Amino acid sequence: MQKGDHLFLVDGSAYIFRAYHALPPLSRKSDGLPVGAVAGFCNMLWKLVEEARETEVGVAPTHFAVIFDHSSTTFRNELYDAYKANRAAPPEDLRPQFSLIRDAVRAFDLPCVERQGFEADDLIATYTRLAVEAGGDVTIVSSDKDLMQLVGPGVTLYDQMKDKRLGAQEVFEKFGVYPEKMIDLQALVGDSSDNVPGVPGIGPKTAAGLLDQFGTLEALLERTSEIKQQKRREVIEANAEQARLSKRLVTLDQNVPLADGEGLDDLFIHEPDGEKLVAFLKAMEFTTLTRRVSAKLGTDIADVAPAKVAVEAAPRGPDLDASWTDASGPRVGNLELSPAAHAQARLAEAAAQTVDRTAYETVRDEARLAHWIRRAYEEGAVAFDTETTALDAMRAEIVGLSVAVAPNEAAYVPIGHVGEGHGDLLGHGQDESVGPQIPLGRVLDLLKPLLEDPAILKIAQNAKYDYLVMRRHGVEIAPLDDTMLISYVLDASSSLDGHGMDELSERFLGHKPISYKELCGSGRAMKPIASVPIERVTEYAAEDADVTLRLHRALKPRLVAEGLLHVYERLERPLVPVVARMEERGIRVDRQILSRLSGRFAQKAAGLEADIHILAGEPFNIGSPKQLGDVLFGKLGLPGGKKTRTGQWATDARLLEDLAAQGHELPRRIVDWRQITRLKNNYADALPTFMDEQDRIHTSYSLASTTTGRLSSSEPNLQNIPARTEEGREIRTAFVPASGYQLVSADYSQIELRLLAHMSQIPSLVTAFREGQDIHAATASEMFGVPVEGMPSDIRRRAKTINFGIIYGISAFGLAAQLTIPQAEAGAYIKRYFERFPGIRDYMDRVKQGAKERGYVETLFGRRAHYPDIKASNPQVRAFNERAAVNAPIQGTAADIIRRAMIRMEGALAKERLGARMLLQVHDELVFEVPDDEVDATIPLIRHVMETAAEPVLELSVPLVVDARAAGNWDEAH
Template sequence: MQKGDHLFLVDGSAYIFRAYHALPPLTRKSDGMPVGAVSGFCNMLWKLVEESRDTSVGVAPTHFAVIFDHSSTTFRNALYDGYKANRPAPPEDLRPQFGLIREAVRAFDLPCIEKEGFEADDLIATYARLAREAGGDVTIVSSDKDLMQLVGPGVILYDQMKDKRLGPEEVREKFGVYPEKMIDLQALVGDSSDNVPGIPGIGPKTAADLLETFGTLEALLERADEIKQAKRRESILANVDQARLSKRLVTLDQHTPLDVPLDDLFIHEPDGEKLVAFLKAMEFTTLTRRVAAKLGTDAADVAPAKVDAKAPARGPDLDPAAPAGDTQLAMSPKALAAERLAQAASQPVDRSAYVTIRDEATLERWIARAYETGILAFDTETTSLDAMKADLVGLSVAVSPGEAAYVPIAHVGEGAGDLLSGDEAKEGVGAQIPLGRVLDLLKPVLTDPAILKVGQNVKYDYLVMLRHGIALQPFDDTMLISYVLDASSSLEGHGMDELSERLLGHKPISYRELVGTGKAAKAIAACPIDKVTEYAAEDADVTLRLWRVLKPRLAAEGMISVYERLERPLVPVLARMEERGIRADRQILSRLSGRFALKAAGLEADIHILAGEPFNIGSPKQLGEILFGKLGLPGGKKTKTGQWATDAKLLEDLAAQGHDLPRRIVDWRQITKLKGTYTDALPVYMDEADRIHTSYSLASTTTGRLSSSEPNLQNIPVRTQEGREIRTAFVAAGGHKLLSADYSQIELRLLAHMAEIPQLVEAFQAGQDIHATTASEMFGVPVEGMPADVRRRAKAINFGIVYGISAFGLAAQLAIPQGEAASYIKRYFERFPGIRDFMDRTKSFAKETGYVETLFGRRAHYPDIRSSNPQVRAAVERAAINAPIQGTAADIIRRAMIRMEDALRAERLSARMLLQVHDELVFEVPDEEIEATIPVVKRVMEGAADPVVELVVPLVVDARAAGNWDEAH
């Protein structure tokens, strides 16, 4: 390029969306493929090229390129994990057009440029710089404000839709500053579409005024204390680092490494036959006629092009942080949701249409269909429910409702029992594609950011595939979408079969129907492949149909943010945690088992002496006869079967009343449970490296709390000596320590914020002992020198109030008369009236709407809150009051977990997150990185509510590192 040349740079990613929204939906008649955006794009591009050649309109381009965002994360995501986190996903009918649009650019014989790890704007900035350094001029075809920082001598922005050119004066007229200050202005204002934080409360006009006064962002930040408006001054002083981060995010990289040199962008006349062939393939009759006439091509002699269906269907910002979906469709979200539900009811499932894929060519055709549709429902069939032990037997896929297939991989002949053969085809079962080849063929589509993968309980499939070196992305999970929409203690669950019957009116084949039950049951690999095809392909088909019904509801019901910020991003995080596992010491567990056995035997002997006879303590019937039949203890009630009730609460109440036998029985139950559930059982779960891989469930609680199973590591008692001893068996690998980071009193802090309790807010802000503060307020006792018993009572009330504790429960906990406990609770509400107001507001809201919400918008549904049964209604009311607090705490730790790995990676730390236990995260950290890791973990956890929720109280995290879990906690 040389002086006098003119470079046109088209912002292709923005062009796509402008073309899409400029025209009504359009489909290709021959096959129904959506092509509206392709049509608009081609018309706009042709008009631009032709008009730009007319020198009476402007300077004709000598160089020309169309620049796209690559479908990947960029260096900005490494700077800030929230970058573009709230960017809405492209519309469903636009997704398959991305690849076609790139083909269109090539058909025009124009450079089609994108680069992994960089945005289109960075490439545009770099080409613009090089063109100016060579003496040329630049026209950037875009209306994006992010590109206005590039405007200057020889560089203008051209808004083609408005036929408006923007130079320095036009930028100043629009934003109040010249282009050279646009970076500073954007850093102050932020950008909600890209989730650039900026400084809260600063808009474009205010930012322009500040820059007019102080000159630059840095000068403003250094002299912020000179600002007279107190609120503005405080906001800037509190967000200095955020402003500097925002500046780095909005500054375009003008030195992006280029794969296509500037001189290769020289423009030339398009190949008439090539362009006409493409336009005919798209069935754009009018544009085909115009182009043919202009280029002197006889369209009748040109055959339609065979457009590559596997062309990468990439789209703007389509990366793991913003997976695909249909949250932004032409019709209203509510109308779309209703239409999808109606369609589902009218499209019966036809199992006879499913296909068994036995050769690579057929599998490749199905993969090509996924590129055409932009979506792939995916499911695995394996040998185990434990994803860490499961071997792949086969895979099922679906690309549209009713269009599904099964890929058998490791099937064996009937009667082969549980013997599996790996990749080899077995005699009598027909051809199977070897596992390695299946994975090689599927890996590109399973990891292509342009193809949305849809699954049910994706975490299982994600972990199975992760063990084979494939990180599934992007994806949607119908189980999690259902959970976000309908989390409730009384509604049906979120399993595929339940959802299918409830939403589609279809009962899928059950696993038991396929493999049989009892002694007749056989491994899925030994079942007839045609039957497995019906079962497995149906799973993929039904999952895709459920997705089409459920996904639009997220937009219609305002739940997109909850799903995309709190649920979906946590799946890969948990999968990696489960894969890592945590190390346990077999010898410690063995010693504890022996000690617990001795203690249980001693308790059993004491119990028999107190009872006056030996009996089976584990038998509820015999226990009931001893307690209530023989000894006549109070509170005995018979169940419907005629035997005495001996539940844990009843025994705890009797023990609190001073009865020794129930106390010993409670102790015996606890010690035998710890032995059976943990010290005896945990070694069974260890792998060859002595690591235990628990499984986390995202959709099992009403409030959003995670649950752990196989084994459950969240229920190990932390307040008992025995429970803490079990934690000593969880140890760090050699050269490492376990780091435990635990939120301090997070639910009380959230209660203070949500109920707006000034005394509690002030105490938390000042870092005071909240329980001593509460005791001082309630009992008029000075904080200094306060008796431990007084503080203990206040602590019991503080935590009890969060969970709706009754006078009876508080009396039992503090071993005081019920009347005294009632007076404590009454006095508590008198001293902190905002808590009662909060409870009343929450109950009223729940009765009116049927649900309550966390600060992040998660909903917990409580339809039984209107129950005519007073006991049921009272229990539901207590749960509904607690849910916003407990749910918000759960949301906060989810956000911390989602952000944690990127934060550690950004600091080049190798700590690995292993466990989540309620308000605690456990990491394995190299010895030499402990000091550097703790501040990062605390920063992420303590800032996890920002910027969505601005808490009036600080979140505080206690973090310690030690050789075992107990010492670290």
């Protein structure tokens, strides 16, 4: 090896486990041999080796080796007999794959290195040292923190699954120290997975701070007297020898003796023997990868016999027998597989096939488009995607369309592309300089029968957008499946990054698609997609359709396997066209009312600003958190002041409201100023910018952004307009109906309390709801022994606050702030509430216990909300997840009920030939535009649909009640 060479070192042992856990169980068809880890390993290795020259993982490798752990003990066990003693045995179905994976590396003609008495990390450290000394560069293919100590000049870590490189700066950003201090940091922190003891109670942040102060572990242990915190000092002093031992355990050996034939020069990479590799892949029955490898290496599959691979006996069982040879579903002989095995097989199939962008076609004439339409009819399903000029579906113009009918069988149809300097044509016409394009009208004529054919399934990612874009052009896509919503049903977890196509592709397919930023640039350099070269857009757009199709094949069977198909089919899929039509209709807003409100709010804000300056004793920028904090806590010395990490005083809304509740006038005025300023900026001034030519606003609803199934509104957000303040209600007066119509607001009355009564089965609450009593007065009477008749309003208000607070897991501190009472008194109220209604505490305990056992809770309709952190060691994180888990079945069931009402509503109105149009959904409220002469007939129908929405799936023990009325603006209707 010499200067300029580049060595790739693959952490083979880590590769095995990542491959194993990335795919569900997968077996060879012929004999049931488990091969899922082998399949994942081969695909990852092929992609790394063959695509390194084409994709950004650094300079293409000149030298390459895959390093494995040896099964025997190492020198570290002699130092510390408990080292890795807590490691569980590998899964039974993984054991026979270890030798197969080593055979795979040899089939790739790559060095496969392991050494008795040493770990793979020690070999990697040794090769890294030798390569650097020879003047070469090193890429360590791993994400293991134990290897970060090796990062330095010419040495980087590459996480292939995330396509992310880690240099010295990235290590610092992650752990707070540079690579040269990682050994000391690990010695302090320890490692529970390897049973490295470390120092109890020292986490990465604390360790980084100590090393920043003292420099090294040795210096720290010599100067413990300088540690200010007594408890920390005592712990470190008591565990000094343990820290020194831990350092020896985590320090990698860079001098492992290498066998003959395993020196640096023996690691030179060359193209694999095509016949040898294809023979191995055929033996494993990896059809797709075999085809891809044979095409790349020019080897005829038919001419190569499967290799004879010796394997140890493999356990057999239904999960290990999964294959996918039958189009109707996987089978073993005459035995049809279970839904779980079917889902696992489809996920494995989708993940095992590498995306090949070179296989995509640009469709420039009607004959080729007709070909793709025929292929869609042959397959019975087609993935579909639009490329447009804007994210707003109501304003977007179509630039092109993409379709996919099978993995790597996808095409892009350019329609509105233009060359440089033809921006005036974007989305509006044809530009001959970019080559032939089929006119939009002809594309729609040809595609409309397919997209509207009820026998052909259309698949999209975030289908609402494409549905709405095509509907504006006269095409009503149906039936329609949405991969985003399928993923959302499978795991609506707050810990996930989201359900976007790119995230799902990386998570389930191990593939990183071309991003929009890569395609079009960003900032001032961003180009409209219509002016990007068509060939490049083909790669991007066809890939989107291809990946969407693969995700559908991978994820849809899981709905059946995990018992969630009914949630998707009844609550998600049918809602897409309903919400899209709501967005299309929009709601009318009166510009003049907003203009008058803006002026009034400006005057009120100015008056509050003057009062604030007088109370503060000086003028300052109220909108500046720094200046505000300096005045409140620096100058005036108000209680409760605390500084953020940046050294500024915290001035969040809750802190200011707490101070206001304690009687401090200045914070009260600041809260009022913030509220009026927010209403002016976010609504009175901003709403007109969202209006179309008919003065209608078209909000966008997200169907997959909450863990409980609630919809969220954006661009603009119409769900956060305050309804409890006078100024917030004034904003709602600007929302008005079209001429000849009235607005009808229909709102579920106390639906979450009713559901809590049903779920916890508290007799007094159930009876109160059945008899139509004032539930807050009834609660107050039960808690405080006060008769309902003539009850003081403040007693009822306290009961109301407690009722709603209990649902959201309110604390004594929070209740005290809301009721402006001492915390001890608030705690007594909560205690008394649970004493009077013990069933609620029992219900909450049951939910929390179930969530800890399963990791999720369910609504009454079977929707799952996942809380993977509910058993977190951090008590604050754990408590937050417990509160959310208790609330989710209640709030989620309420969300499911209003979804069911929305899905049924349009059909019910049409059946009665009523002209009402559903416009908005705001939590438990639906807003309609109803013809003047149909109001009396429409309101009872709306009430009926909403009040019976849970039926026949649920028989609630309490009635659902809907308040509905009509008026000339939203505020009066509500």
